Amino acid sequence: DTAVSQTPKYLVTQMGNDKSIKCEQNLGHDTMYWYKQDSKKFLKIMFSYNNKELIINETVPNRFSPKSPDKAHLNLHINSLELGDSAVYFCASSQVGLAGQETQYFGPGTRLLVL
Amino acid sequence: AQKITQTQPGMFVQEKEAVTLDCTYDTRDQSYGLFWYKQPSSGEMIFLIYQGSYDEQNATEGRYSLNFQKARKSANLVISASQLGDSAMYFCAMSRPWSTGRRALTFGSGTRLQVQP
Numbered sequence: 350d351t352a353v354s355q356t357p358k359y360l361v362t363q364m365g366n367d368k369s370i371k372c373e374q375n376l377g378h379d380t381m382y383w384y385k386q387d388s389k390k391f392l393k394i395m396f397s398y399n400n401k402e403l404i405i406n407e408t409v410p411n412r413f414s415p416k417s418p419d420k421a422h423l424n425l426h427i428n429s430l431e432l433g434d435s436a437v438y439f440c441a442s443s444q445v446g447l448a449g450q451e452t453q454y455f456g457p458g459t460r461l462l463v464l
Numbered sequence: 465a466q467k468i469t470q471t472q473p474g475m476f477v478q479e480k481e482a483v484t485l486d487c488t489y490d491t492r493d494q495s496y497g498l499f500w501y502k503q504p505s506s507g508e509m510i511f512l513i514y515q516g517s518y519d520e521q522n523a524t525e526g527r528y529s530l531n532f533q534k535a536r537k538s539a540n541l542v543i544s545a546s547q548l549g550d551s552a553m554y555f556c557a558m559s560r561p562w563s564t565g566r567r568a569l570t571f572g573s574g575t576r577l578q579v580q581p
Binding site for chain 2: 380382384389390391392393394397404405437439441443445450451452453454455457458460
Protein backbone atom coordinates (compact mmCIF):
# COMPACT_ATOMS: atom_id res chain seq x y z
CA ASP A 350 0.00 0.00 0.00
CA THR A 351 1.42 3.37 -1.04
CA ALA A 352 1.30 5.81 1.86
CA VAL A 353 1.87 9.06 -0.06
CA SER A 354 1.39 8.97 -3.82
CA GLN A 355 1.95 11.60 -6.46
CA THR A 356 0.95 11.81 -10.10
CA PRO A 357 2.49 12.18 -12.52
CA LYS A 358 5.97 10.94 -11.71
CA TYR A 359 7.46 12.75 -14.70
CA LEU A 360 6.19 15.89 -16.38
CA VAL A 361 7.81 17.44 -19.45
CA THR A 362 6.16 20.55 -20.80
CA GLN A 363 6.70 23.77 -22.69
CA MET A 364 7.23 27.19 -21.18
CA GLY A 365 4.00 29.06 -20.69
CA ASN A 366 1.85 25.97 -20.17
CA ASP A 367 -0.29 25.28 -17.10
CA LYS A 368 0.10 21.98 -15.29
CA SER A 369 -1.10 20.23 -12.15
CA ILE A 370 0.47 17.69 -9.82
CA LYS A 371 -1.74 15.57 -7.60
CA CYS A 372 -0.96 14.13 -4.19
CA GLU A 373 -2.88 11.67 -2.04
CA GLN A 374 -2.07 10.17 1.34
CA ASN A 375 -3.78 7.19 2.97
CA LEU A 376 -2.13 7.58 6.37
CA GLY A 377 -4.97 9.56 7.91
CA HIS A 378 -2.64 12.50 8.54
CA ASP A 379 -4.01 15.98 9.10
CA THR A 380 -1.18 17.99 7.54
CA MET A 381 0.20 17.93 4.02
CA TYR A 382 3.09 19.77 2.40
CA TRP A 383 4.67 20.64 -0.90
CA TYR A 384 8.46 20.86 -1.09
CA LYS A 385 10.65 21.83 -4.03
CA GLN A 386 14.05 20.22 -4.64
CA ASP A 387 16.22 22.21 -7.02
CA SER A 388 19.00 21.01 -9.29
CA LYS A 389 21.51 21.27 -6.44
CA LYS A 390 19.33 18.92 -4.37
CA PHE A 391 18.30 21.64 -1.93
CA LEU A 392 14.84 21.05 -0.44
CA LYS A 393 12.61 23.92 0.54
CA ILE A 394 9.07 24.14 1.84
CA MET A 395 6.52 25.74 -0.45
CA PHE A 396 3.14 25.18 1.19
CA SER A 397 1.59 23.47 4.15
CA TYR A 398 -2.06 22.60 4.73
CA ASN A 399 -3.62 21.48 7.98
CA ASN A 400 -7.13 20.02 7.73
CA LYS A 401 -7.59 21.71 4.34
CA GLU A 402 -6.50 25.08 5.72
CA LEU A 403 -3.43 26.85 4.29
CA ILE A 404 -0.89 27.22 7.10
CA ILE A 405 2.40 27.97 5.36
CA ASN A 406 2.85 29.87 2.14
CA GLU A 407 6.52 30.58 1.65
CA THR A 408 7.81 33.11 -0.84
CA VAL A 409 6.48 31.24 -3.81
CA PRO A 410 5.34 33.01 -7.00
CA ASN A 411 1.57 33.29 -7.16
CA ARG A 412 1.70 31.21 -10.33
CA PHE A 413 1.76 28.31 -7.88
CA SER A 414 -1.59 27.56 -6.31
CA PRO A 415 -2.20 24.67 -3.95
CA LYS A 416 -5.64 23.19 -3.47
CA SER A 417 -6.78 20.77 -0.80
CA PRO A 418 -10.20 19.31 -1.63
CA ASP A 419 -10.06 17.13 1.49
CA LYS A 420 -7.64 16.05 4.20
CA ALA A 421 -6.19 13.26 2.10
CA HIS A 422 -5.45 15.27 -1.03
CA LEU A 423 -3.24 18.24 -1.81
CA ASN A 424 -2.80 19.30 -5.41
CA LEU A 425 -0.41 21.82 -6.89
CA HIS A 426 -1.35 23.86 -9.93
CA ILE A 427 1.28 25.86 -11.76
CA ASN A 428 0.36 28.57 -14.27
CA SER A 429 2.57 29.98 -17.01
CA LEU A 430 5.45 27.59 -16.41
CA GLU A 431 8.96 29.02 -16.56
CA LEU A 432 12.32 27.36 -17.13
CA GLY A 433 13.23 27.97 -13.48
CA ASP A 434 10.29 25.86 -12.35
CA SER A 435 12.15 22.74 -13.47
CA ALA A 436 12.71 20.77 -10.28
CA VAL A 437 11.49 17.79 -8.30
CA TYR A 438 8.33 18.50 -6.33
CA PHE A 439 7.67 16.39 -3.27
CA CYS A 440 4.43 16.01 -1.43
CA ALA A 441 4.57 14.95 2.23
CA SER A 442 2.18 14.35 5.09
CA SER A 443 2.41 14.20 8.86
CA GLN A 444 0.47 14.11 12.10
CA VAL A 445 1.56 14.88 15.66
CA GLY A 446 1.71 11.70 17.74
CA LEU A 447 0.79 11.24 21.39
CA ALA A 448 4.38 11.80 22.45
CA GLY A 449 4.64 14.97 20.39
CA GLN A 450 6.71 13.31 17.71
CA GLU A 451 5.81 14.18 14.19
CA THR A 452 7.42 12.47 11.22
CA GLN A 453 6.85 13.60 7.69
CA TYR A 454 6.45 10.92 5.05
CA PHE A 455 7.24 11.83 1.49
CA GLY A 456 5.75 10.88 -1.82
CA PRO A 457 7.99 9.62 -4.64
CA GLY A 458 8.38 13.06 -6.16
CA THR A 459 7.34 14.58 -9.49
CA ARG A 460 10.16 15.47 -11.83
CA LEU A 461 9.12 18.56 -13.77
CA LEU A 462 11.11 19.65 -16.79
CA VAL A 463 10.13 22.87 -18.52
CA LEU A 464 11.50 23.28 -22.05
CA ALA B 465 14.89 31.24 11.81
CA GLN B 466 16.11 27.69 11.83
CA LYS B 467 19.25 26.62 10.04
CA ILE B 468 20.75 23.22 9.33
CA THR B 469 24.39 22.86 8.28
CA GLN B 470 25.91 19.77 6.72
CA THR B 471 29.57 20.48 6.06
CA GLN B 472 30.42 17.28 4.19
CA PRO B 473 29.26 17.44 0.58
CA GLY B 474 30.62 13.94 -0.03
CA MET B 475 31.89 11.00 1.99
CA PHE B 476 33.45 7.67 1.16
CA VAL B 477 33.35 4.62 3.39
CA GLN B 478 34.47 1.03 2.97
CA GLU B 479 31.83 -1.65 3.10
CA LYS B 480 31.25 -3.00 6.64
CA GLU B 481 32.83 0.04 8.28
CA ALA B 482 30.99 2.66 10.32
CA VAL B 483 30.55 6.23 9.08
CA THR B 484 29.43 9.46 10.74
CA LEU B 485 27.59 12.15 8.82
CA ASP B 486 27.76 15.55 10.48
CA CYS B 487 24.85 17.89 11.12
CA THR B 488 24.73 21.06 13.17
CA TYR B 489 21.68 23.21 13.68
CA ASP B 490 20.61 26.58 14.93
CA THR B 491 17.26 27.46 16.42
CA ARG B 492 15.67 29.66 19.06
CA ASP B 493 13.01 27.09 19.85
CA GLN B 494 13.28 25.10 23.08
CA SER B 495 11.36 22.21 21.59
CA TYR B 496 12.20 20.83 18.17
CA GLY B 497 12.65 17.63 16.25
CA LEU B 498 15.67 16.42 14.32
CA PHE B 499 15.41 14.01 11.43
CA TRP B 500 17.56 12.19 8.94
CA TYR B 501 16.32 11.22 5.51
CA LYS B 502 17.97 9.09 2.83
CA GLN B 503 17.58 9.85 -0.85
CA PRO B 504 18.91 7.06 -3.11
CA SER B 505 19.56 7.63 -6.78
CA SER B 506 15.98 6.59 -7.53
CA GLY B 507 14.92 9.86 -5.91
CA GLU B 508 12.51 9.01 -3.13
CA MET B 509 12.91 10.46 0.37
CA ILE B 510 13.14 7.75 3.01
CA PHE B 511 12.74 8.58 6.69
CA LEU B 512 15.54 7.05 8.78
CA ILE B 513 15.53 8.34 12.32
CA TYR B 514 14.08 10.98 14.64
CA GLN B 515 15.38 12.70 17.79
CA GLY B 516 13.27 14.97 19.95
CA SER B 517 15.02 17.86 21.64
CA TYR B 518 13.87 16.66 25.07
CA ASP B 519 14.86 13.04 24.51
CA GLU B 520 17.69 12.20 26.84
CA GLN B 521 18.78 9.09 25.04
CA ASN B 522 20.19 9.02 21.55
CA ALA B 523 17.80 7.56 19.02
CA THR B 524 18.63 4.27 17.35
CA GLU B 525 16.96 2.44 14.47
CA GLY B 526 18.72 -0.72 13.41
CA ARG B 527 22.11 0.24 11.96
CA TYR B 528 21.32 3.94 12.30
CA SER B 529 21.95 5.95 15.42
CA LEU B 530 21.76 9.65 16.04
CA ASN B 531 24.52 11.17 18.14
CA PHE B 532 22.64 14.08 19.72
CA GLN B 533 24.71 16.69 21.55
CA LYS B 534 22.30 19.43 22.51
CA ALA B 535 24.83 21.85 23.98
CA ARG B 536 26.86 21.69 20.80
CA LYS B 537 23.71 21.77 18.65
CA SER B 538 24.79 18.74 16.70
CA ALA B 539 22.83 15.71 15.51
CA ASN B 540 25.22 13.45 13.67
CA LEU B 541 24.04 10.29 11.96
CA VAL B 542 26.09 7.16 12.54
CA ILE B 543 25.67 4.25 10.15
CA SER B 544 27.26 1.06 11.39
CA ALA B 545 28.40 -1.80 9.17
CA SER B 546 27.94 0.10 5.92
CA GLN B 547 26.39 -1.71 2.99
CA LEU B 548 26.56 -0.97 -0.71
CA GLY B 549 22.88 -0.09 -0.58
CA ASP B 550 23.66 2.75 1.82
CA SER B 551 25.14 4.76 -1.06
CA ALA B 552 22.80 7.72 -1.31
CA MET B 553 22.28 11.36 -0.43
CA TYR B 554 21.56 11.94 3.26
CA PHE B 555 19.67 14.96 4.55
CA CYS B 556 19.48 16.28 8.07
CA ALA B 557 16.30 18.21 8.85
CA MET B 558 14.66 20.04 11.71
CA SER B 559 11.07 20.74 12.62
CA ARG B 560 9.56 23.46 14.77
CA PRO B 561 7.21 22.74 17.67
CA TRP B 562 3.78 21.61 16.50
CA SER B 563 2.25 24.34 18.67
CA THR B 564 3.64 27.00 16.33
CA GLY B 565 1.57 25.58 13.53
CA ARG B 566 4.60 25.91 11.27
CA ARG B 567 5.60 22.30 11.15
CA ALA B 568 7.50 22.25 7.89
CA LEU B 569 10.99 20.81 7.81
CA THR B 570 14.11 22.86 7.29
CA PHE B 571 16.71 20.80 5.44
CA GLY B 572 20.47 20.86 5.24
CA SER B 573 22.28 20.76 1.91
CA GLY B 574 22.89 17.02 2.14
CA THR B 575 25.86 14.65 2.18
CA ARG B 576 26.45 12.20 -0.63
CA LEU B 577 27.70 8.93 0.81
CA GLN B 578 29.43 6.38 -1.36
CA VAL B 579 30.09 2.93 0.03
CA GLN B 580 33.02 1.19 -1.61
CA PRO B 581 33.36 -2.60 -1.83
